[in-house]
Amino acid sequence: xxxxxxxxxxxxxxxxxxxxxxxxxxxxxxxxxxxxxxxxxxxxxxxxxxxxxxxxxxxxxxxxxxxxxxxxxxxxxxxxxxxxxxxxxxxxxxxxxxxxxxxxxxxxxxxxxxxxxxxxxxxxxxxxxxxxxxxxxxxxxxxxxxxxxxxxxxxxxxxxxxxxxxxxxxxxxxxxxxxxxxxxxxxxxxxxxxxxxxxxxxxxxxxxxxxxxxxxxxxxxxxxxxxxxxxxxxxxxxxxxxxxxxxxxxxxxxxxxxxx
Amino acid sequence: xxxxxxxxxxxxxxxxxxxxxxxxxxxxxxxxxxxxxxxxxxxxxxxxxxxxxxxxxxxxxxxxxxxxxxxxxxxxxxxxxxxxxxxxxxxxxxxxxxxxxxxxxxxxxxxxxxxxxxxxxxxxxxxxxxxxxxxxxxxxxxxxxxxxxxxxxxxxxxxxxxxxxxxxxxxxxxxxxxxxxxxxxxxxxxxxxxxxxxxxxxxxxxxxxxxxxxxxxxxxxxxxxxxxxxxxxxxxxxxxxxxxxxxxxxxxxxxxxxxxxxxxxxxxxxxxxxxxxxxxxxxxxxxxxxxxxxxxxxxxxxxxxxxxxxxxxxxxxxx
Ligand SMILES: Cc1cc2nc3c(=O)[nH]c(=O)nc-3n(C[C@H](O)[C@H](O)[C@H](O)COP(=O)(O)OP(=O)(O)OC[C@H]3O[C@@H](n4cnc5c(N)ncnc54)[C@H](O)[C@@H]3O)c2cc1C
Ligand SMILES: Nc1ncnc2c1ncn2[C@@H]1O[C@H](COP(=O)(O)O)[C@@H](O)[C@H]1O
Numbered sequence: 100x101x102x103x104x105x106x107x108x109x110x111x112x113x114x115x116x117x118x119x120x121x122x123x124x125x126x127x128x129x130x131x132x133x134x135x136x137x138x139x140x141x142x143x144x145x146x147x148x149x150x151x152x153x154x155x156x157x158x159x160x161x162x163x164x165x166x167x168x169x170x171x172x173x174x175x176x177x178x179x180x181x182x183x184x185x186x187x188x189x190x191x192x193x194x195x196x197x198x199x200x201x202x203x204x205x206x207x208x209x210x211x212x213x214x215x216x217x218x219x220x221x222x223x224x225x226x227x228x229x230x231x232x233x234x235x236x237x238x239x240x241x242x243x244x245x246x247x248x249x250x251x252x253x254x255x256x257x258x259x260x261x262x263x264x265x266x267x268x269x270x271x272x273x274x275x276x277x278x279x280x281x282x283x284x285x286x287x288x289x290x291x292x293x294x295x296x297x298x299x300x301x302x303x304x305x306x307x308x309x310x311x312x313x314x315x316x317x318x319x320x321x322x323x324x325x326x327x328x329x330x331x332x333x334x335x336x337x338x339x340x341x342x343x344x345x346x347x348x349x350x351x352x353x354x355x356x357x358x359x
Numbered sequence: 360x361x362x363x364x365x366x367x368x369x370x371x372x373x374x375x376x377x378x379x380x381x382x383x384x385x386x387x388x389x390x391x392x393x394x395x396x397x398x399x400x401x402x403x404x405x406x407x408x409x410x411x412x413x414x415x416x417x418x419x420x421x422x423x424x425x426x427x428x429x430x431x432x433x434x435x436x437x438x439x440x441x442x443x444x445x446x447x448x449x450x451x452x453x454x455x456x457x458x459x460x461x462x463x464x465x466x467x468x469x470x471x472x473x474x475x476x477x478x479x480x481x482x483x484x485x486x487x488x489x490x491x492x493x494x495x496x497x498x499x500x501x502x503x504x505x506x507x508x509x510x511x512x513x514x515x516x517x518x519x520x521x522x523x524x525x526x527x528x529x530x531x532x533x534x535x536x537x538x539x540x541x542x543x544x545x546x547x548x549x550x551x552x553x554x555x556x557x558x559x560x561x562x563x564x565x566x567x568x569x570x571x572x573x574x575x576x577x578x579x580x581x582x583x584x585x586x587x588x589x590x591x592x593x594x595x596x597x598x599x600x601x602x603x604x605x606x607x608x609x610x611x612x613x614x615x616x617x618x619x620x621x622x623x624x625x626x627x628x629x630x631x632x633x634x635x636x637x638x639x640x641x642x643x644x645x646x647x648x649x650x651x652x653x654x655x656x657x658x659x660x661x662x663x664x665x666x667x668x669x670x671x672x673x674x675x676x677x678x
Contacts, residue, residue, distance in 0.1 A: 112608050112628045116492040125493065136609045196462060221608060223488050225470055230426075230458035239538045240426060242455050245602070255542075260451050262556065263547030263603060270539040280609060281602035319467035324496040325488075328634070336646075336657040344658055345668035348640065349676050351656060356638045358559070358617040359584060359677065 100212035100272075102154035104145045105202055105229065106174055108167045109135045109222040122325045134170050137217030139177075139285040140278035144247065145215045146178025147283060153249045154213065156180045160205045162190055162198050168301060175296035176288040182301040183209060189306055189313035195223075197316030199231030204309040207236060214275045218243050226277070233275040241268055245281040361390035363442035364410070365433060367452060368400040376448035378408040379513040384446055385409030387477055394523070395436045397429060397530065398422040406523030408515070413523050414440065416530030420537065427538035429456040432530035434463055437503060439528075444482050446475075449507040457505050467499035470507045482506065490608040490631035510556075511614065548601060551587045559586035559617045560636075562606055565593035566622030566662060573599035576666045577621060583673040589613070591623045607632035622662040625650025642666075 111131040119126050134142075145157045157179040161167060164186055171182050185201050193201075206214055214233075219226035226242070233240035245265075246257035252272045259279065260266045306313060337344045337351075352359045362384045366377035377394070384392045386409075394410035396402050398421040402413050416432050433456060437445060445460070447453040449471045461468040472484035473494075484497040484506050499505070547553060554560060561584065563577035573594065581588040590600035592607055606613055608631040618636035623629060625641070625648055633639070634653060641654035642662050651657045658665060 110489075112490075112631075113626070114489075115627070116489050118493065125489070195458070195468065196465070199462060221490060224490060226454055227458040227461065227468055227470060230455065231462040234430075234459040234462035240455070240459070241539055243451070257545070258451075260544065263549070263553035265545040266541045267543040267545065268539045268541050274539075280605070319465070319499060319501040320469065321498045321500065322495045323498070326494050328487075328491060328494060331634070331639075331653055331655075334639070334651070334653070334655045334657055336651070336659060338659075341660060341664050342668055344660070345665060345672050348656055348658065349669065349672040352617065352638065352640075353676060356617075356655065358638050359673070 100154045101210055102145045102149055102157045103206050103209065103211035103214040104138070104142050104157060104159050104179065105214065105216040105232075106138045106142065106159050106161045106171070107135045107217070107220045108132045108161070108163050108170050109220055112136065112221060116327065118325050118327065121323070123323050124325065132166070132170060134174060135217050135220045137219060137221070137278060137280070140280065140282045141215035141217050142174055142177055142179060143283045143285040144276070144278055146286075148213070148249060149178070158183060158209050158211065160202050160209070161185065162201055171301060172296050173288065175299045176292040177286055179299075181299055184301055184303050185305070185309065186303055187305040187313075189316055192318060193316045194318040194320040195225055195227040196231055196320075197318060199228045199235060200311060200315055201306065201309060202228065203232045203235035204311055205304065206232065208309060212273050213249070214273075216275060216277050218277045218279045229275050229277045236273070239270045239272075239274040240276070241270070241274065242277045243279045244276050245279050247276060247282070361440060361442050362387070362392050362444045362446060363436055363440050364392060364394050365445065365447040365453065366394045366396050366405060367448060367450060368396060368398065371400050373400070373402070373404060374448070375515060376450070376510045377405070378515045379510070380446050380448060380508060381405060381409035382516050383475060383508075383513045387475065387482065389444060389477060389482065393440050393442065395433065397432055402525060403522070404518060406521045407518030410523045413525040415525055415527045417527045418529040418532060420532055420534055421530060423541045424452050424455070425537040425539055425541070426455050426459060427536045428530075428532045430459045430463065431532050431536050433460055435531040437464065443503055445503065445505045447507045449509045453507045457507055461505055464503050465501055466503035466505050467501045468505040469497035469499060472497070472506055472508050473512045475506065475508065490612065490628075491634060492631055548603060554587050554589055554604070554606065554611045554613050557587035557613065557615050559584055560589045560606070560613055560615045560633075561586045561619045561621065562589035562591065562623060562633075563594055563599065563621045564591040564623035565597060567594060567599055570599045576663065580621070580666050580670045580673075583670045584617070584619070584677065586617070586619070591626075591629050620650055620654075621666065623650055624648050625653060
C-alpha cells in the first residue's frame with residue numbers, strides 16, 4: 100500500500116497581514132513561506148506508518164507553483180520518497196473543491212491507500228479539502244485525529260468531539276485522516292537526510308495529465324472585501340505597589356469592565 | 360428555495376446554537392426555514408425560535424455521528440425540501456459532514472462564518488482567515504450553498520411560543536450506511552469548561568519555568584476567578600501544560616469575556632488565538648512586551664509576585 104500526504108505551502112504564521120489592492124487576499128511579496136504546520140504532523144505520521152511496515156512508499160501530493168520546491172525538498176528530507184506537484188493555470192483562481200478534485204485525481208493515479216492531511220491550512224482556515232477528497236474518492240475519513248493504529252485494512256483512531264471530549268472510532272481503509280497537534284512529534288532533519296532528499300524525484304503534472312478539465316476546477320466560491328479586524332481601543336497600565344495594583348485591577352474588572 | 364438549518368442536539372434537546380441559527384435564518388428572509396434534526400430528540404421548541412417547519416429524522420442510527428449516515432441524511436433533506444441554503448453551527452459534526460456534502464452536491468461551502476447577510480438575493484458569509492488576522496466575504500455561486508457559523512455569533516431571542524409542523528422520517532439511512540463507527544467516548548481530560556467555550560481564561564507562558572510551578576501558580580489563580588487554564592505554545596512545548604490547553608493560531612481560538620495572560624510575550628501566533636477576548640489583562644515584567652499593545656489592563660511586574668496577590672483578591676471579591 101502506498102501512503103499519501105497532502106502538503107500545502109502557506110505564509111509563515113508570524114506574517115503581518117497586509118491586504119492587497121483588490122481586497123481579495125494578502126500582499127505576498129515579503130512573505131516567508133512554510134509548510135502548513137498541521138501538515139508537518141501528517142508528514143510525520145506517514146513516515147512513521149511506513150517505518151512500521153504499514154506502507155511501501157510515502158508520496159507527497161501538492162497543488163502549488165515552482166516556488167514551493169524548496170519547502171518540498173525539506174519535506175522529502177523528513178521521510179517522504181517523492182513528490183507529485185500539481186500546477187495548472189486553471190487552478191490559480193480555484194477553490195477548495197477544485198483543489199480537492201485535483202488532489203483526489205492524483206491520489207487515484209498514484210494508487211494511494213491511505214492519505215494524511217492537515218487539520219486545516221492556516222491561511223484560509225477552512226479544513227475542507229481533505230473531506231472533499233474522501234468524498235470524491237468514496238473513501239472513509241476521520242477529522243482531527245491525535246492517535247491512530249492501522250492493522251491490515253482496519254484502523255482505530257481518536258478524534259476530537261465537542262467540548263474537549265474525544266471519540267475512539269473504527270473503520271476501514273482506504274481512508275483520509277486529518278492530523279491534529281498531539282498526534283506525534285515531527286522530526287528534525289539531519290544533514291544526510293537533506294543530502295538524500297536532493298536526489299528524490301519531484302514530478303509536475305497539469306490537469307490534463309490527471310484527466311481533468313479546466314471547467315471541473317472552476318470556482319463556485321469567491322472571496323472578496325478582505326479587511327483587517329477592528330483595532331482594539333488603547334489599554335492602560337496600572338502602577339503603584341504590588342498589593343494596591345492587584346486590588347485596583349480586581350476592582351476595575353468588577354466595577355468598570357464588569358467581567359467578574 | 361428556502362433555508363435548511365441543521366439543528367444539533369445534546370441530551371435529546373436542541374443546542375443553543377440551533378436557536379441562534381434558526382433566529383438568524385428567519386431574519387434573513389430568504390424563504391421558508393426548515394429545521395433538520397438527526398436522531399431521536401424533543402423538537403417541540405424549534406417553532407418558537409424561527410422554524411417554519413421541522414424535518415425530524417427520528418432514526419436511532421443517527422444518534423451518534425458517523426460521516427456516512429450524516430452526509431446521506433442531510434443530502435436527502437436538501438432534496439426533500441429543495442433548500443438552496445444549508446446552515447449549520449461550526450462543530451465537530453459539521454466540519455466532518457459539510458465538506459463532504461459540498462463535494463457530493465457540487466455546492467460551495469463557507470465555514471466558521473461570524474456574520475451572514477443577504478446581498479442581491481444571495482447569502483454572503485463573513486469569516487475570519489489567517490486565524491483572525493483578516494476577515495473576508497464569501498459568496499457562493501452554486502445552486503445550493505452551505506454555510507457553517509461559529510457558536511455565539513448571533514443572539515438567541517426568547518421563544519415566540521409558535522409551533523411548527525413536524526415531518527418525521529428515517530432519513531433514508533440504515534446501519535449499513537455507518538462507515539466510521541464510534542466505539543467509545545472519552546470524557547474531556549479536565550472537568551473545566553473547554554477553552555473554546557470558556558468565559559474566563561487564565562493563561563501561563565514559558566516564564567512559569569516548570570510544570571510544577573505552572574500547576575502551583577496558574578491553576579489555583581484560574582480556579583480563584585472560575586476560569587479555565589490555558590497556555591502559550593512555549594509552555595505546552597516545554598511540557599508545562601497539555602496540547603489541548605494551547606491558545607493560538609495552531610492551538611485553540613478563544614473568545615472569553617476575560618483573558619488573563621501571565622508571563623506571555625504576546626507573539627503574533629498567540630494573539631491570533633485570543634485577540635477577540637473582550638477584556639485582556641497582561642502581567643509581564645518586560646514593559647515592551649507586545650502583549651501590552653492588546654491589553655485592556657497591563658501590569659509591569661513579576662508574575663510570581665502578582666499571582667498570589669490576585670488570587671487572594673479574586674477569592675475575597677468572588678466569595
Ligand atoms: C508555526 C508556529 C505556530 C505557532 N503557534 C502558536 C500558538 O498557537 N500559540 C502560541 O502561544 N504560540 C505559538 N507559536 C509560538 C510563538 O511564536 C511564541 O514562541 C510563543 O507564543 C511564546 O510563548 P511565551 O510568550 O510563553 O514565551 P516567550 O516569548 O519566551 O515570552 C515569555 C514572556 O514572559 C515574560 N516573563 C518572564 N519571566 C517573567 C516573570 N517572572 N514575570 C512576568 N513576566 C515574565 C517575558 O518578559 C516574556 O515576555 C507558534 C510558532 C510557530 C512558528
Ligand atoms: N493546495 C494544496 N495542496 C496540497 N494539499 C492541500 C492543499 N490545500 C489543502 N490541502 C490539504 O488539506 C488540508 C486542509 O486544508 P484546507 O481545507 O485548505 O484548510 C491541508 O492541511 C493539506 O493537507
